Amino acid sequence: TQLLEQSPQFLSIQEGENLTVYCNSSSVFSSLQWYRQEPGEGPVLLVTVVTGGEVKKLKRLTFQFGDARKDSSLHITAAQPGDTGLYLCAGGLYQGGKLIFGQGTELSVKP
Amino acid sequence: KAGVTQTPRYLIKTRGQQVTLSCSPISGHRSVSWYQQTPGQGLQFLFEYFSETQRNKGNFPGRFSGRQFSNSRSEMNVSTLELGDSALYLCASSFDGAYNEQFFGPGTRLTVL
Numbered sequence: 001t002q003l004l005e006q007s008p009q010f011l012s013i014q015e016g017e018n019l020t021v022y023c024n025s026s027s028v029f030s031s032l033q034w035y036r037q038e039p040g041e042g043p044v045l046l047v048t049v050v051t052g053g054e055v056k057k058l059k060r061l062t063f064q065f066g067d068a069r070k071d072s073s074l075h076i077t078a079a080q081p082g083d084t085g086l087y088l089c090a091g092g093l094y095q096g097g098k099l100i101f102g103q104g105t106e107l108s109v110k111p
Numbered sequence: 112k113a114g115v116t117q118t119p120r121y122l123i124k125t126r127g128q129q130v131t132l133s134c135s136p137i138s139g140h141r142s143v144s145w146y147q148q149t150p151g152q153g154l155q156f157l158f159e160y161f162s163e164t165q166r167n168k169g170n171f172p173g174r175f176s177g178r179q180f181s182n183s184r185s186e187m188n189v190s191t192l193e194l195g196d197s198a199l200y201l202c203a204s205s206f207d208g209a210y211n212e213q214f215f216g217p218g219t220r221l222t223v224l
Contacts, residue, residue, distance in 0.1 A: 031212070042117075042215035043201070090154075092211025093211070098167040099154075
């Protein structure tokens with residue numbers, strides 16, 4: 001059974017602070033997606049990383065895929081209240097459209 | 112391009128009833144996956160359909176079933192509803208499942224009383 005451990009589960013910070021969210025697994029994934037979800041809505045895809053060691057930047061967000069493709073991190077620089085939401089990592093398996101999701105990180109950024 | 116659409120957005124049913132949820136994928140996408148999201152279990156994979164065939168299946172009882180039509184639209188059915196089936200049901204589509212990059216719809220909120 002593939003599992004993806006995401007930490008921390010909850011994060012409450014002040015505007016302007018930096019933060020990092022981690023996803024770890026003992027399984028190798030073909031890809032790793034990061035999503036952000038607002039209450040009552042579906043997850044919105046932020047980024048897909050597919051190569052071990054890959055780093056992608058999206059404005060103040062930096063995503064990294066581990067060399068062994070078993071772990072990933074999301075780093076947010078100078079967080080803003082608009083970053084508030086549920087962040088989900090999801091590992092893709094080689095056999096088609098099945099994603100294994102982490103439990104999510106509830107981020108609250110206070111002004 | 113229009114995004115993934117799901118209908119209905121909200122549904123209230125009673126125990127023992129059955130329900131059918133609908134999903135229209137992004138135009139050109141052939142893979143449709145279904146997920147159940149609950150506060151306790153998070154997002155869990157139900158099944159995936161590709162070109163009208165079930166390609167992957169999660170660990171859910173047989174009460175959960177689905178199908179895909181030739182235009183890639185998909186439906187999922189839950190029979191003999193239980194209280195524990197109350198959840199947000201999410202549909203996601205992708206072009207062919209490669210790299211598993213999936214785009215989600217807004218979900219159907221199912222409440223079982």
